[in-house]
Amino acid sequence: MEYYEKIPELKRCIDQIKCGYFTPHNPDQFKDLVDIILKYDRFYVLADYEAYIECQDRINKVYQNGNEWTLMAIKNIASSGYFSSDRTIEEYAKDIWGVEPTREKLPDPHEPKELQDQPKVVPKK
16 A cells, blocks of 8 residues: 555556446456455565566667667577476476476377377477
């Protein structure tokens, strides 16, 4: 509530969501969500609002320069491998669940049963 009360723009946004401004066909659609954010949010989502807006302003400025935007997009894509879901799932399997991941491919649900019984191995990347 502290951030809701102290940042007028944020308060206006939350109020618009709560009153159904964006969902006139179902004005109560997001009332529960707003209630959770204002009363029970243990992640302090609203605390990040100002930093988010500042970052979005910087993004908007960079986007105006096509060359700079393209360079940043290429660097972002090139660096995204580390955040791969495959890597994350493999780490969870080993570190959290204590199991060795497998590369065995699951059968296609539409494949005949006799073909499903044959092991299939996906080559390691």
